[in-house]
Amino acid sequence: MKSTQLNIYQRILDELTENILKGVDRKLKTYFDKYKPSKKDEDELLTVDETLKILKCSKQALWNWRKNGILPSYRLGNRVYYKKSDIFSKLIKQE
Known part of the structure; x- marks a missing residue:
């Protein structure tokens, strides 16, 4: 039983x-x-502050992800930018 x-x-x-x-x-x-970003927004470059708002993480965490190659970044002069499409693809794929 x-x-x-x-x-x-x-x-x-x-x-x-x-x-x-x-x-x-x-x-x-x-x-x-x-x-999900539209096709127009996919290649949009975001500043560090805009990226921090999306990811809701610290600047140190974002810096570590950039240095370890987890989140690709792009430099224009002295400024660092992140592609919106890269951010969302990393969030979804969790690689």
Whole structure:
């Protein structure tokens, strides 16, 4: 009797977990579709401050990501820029 009850509980837990994961997946897809840059904005260069607002991280973290090659950057003179498309692709792919 106990073995049958455990199997039923396990199936219920598996179904609940699957439903939760599907819901989270739908919400994330909706979120990223909403904030996905248009073709025009993909090649837009962002300053460090604009990039920090999108990523919500510290300047030190952004600097480390740039130095370690995690997030590619572009220099024009003394200024550092980041492509909006690079930021969103790294957020989505998590490479």
